[in-house]
Amino acid sequence: MMKVQSLIPRISERQGEVLREKLSDYVATLLEKNAARLSKYEKAQAERDARTE
Numbered sequence: 486m487m488k489v490q491s492l493i494p495r496i497s498e499r500q501g502e503v504l505r506e507k508l509s510d511y512v513a514t515l516l517e518k519n520a521a522r523l524s525k526y527e528k529a530q531a532e533r534d535a536r537t538e
Contacts, residue, residue, distance in 0.1 A: 496504065
């Protein structure tokens with residue numbers, strides 16, 4: 486995995502840390518949203534399957 490500083494070489498170490506934190510939070514939020522969408526889909530699919538039986 487590439488380091489943030491290798492992608493943006495002109496930022497300071499502290500700025501790099503802040504950017505990594507923000508990126509981590511952003512990725513965690515995206516994963517949570519995706520998990521919520523998947524669980525809704527799985528519940529809906531299970532309900533459809535139960536109706537057809």
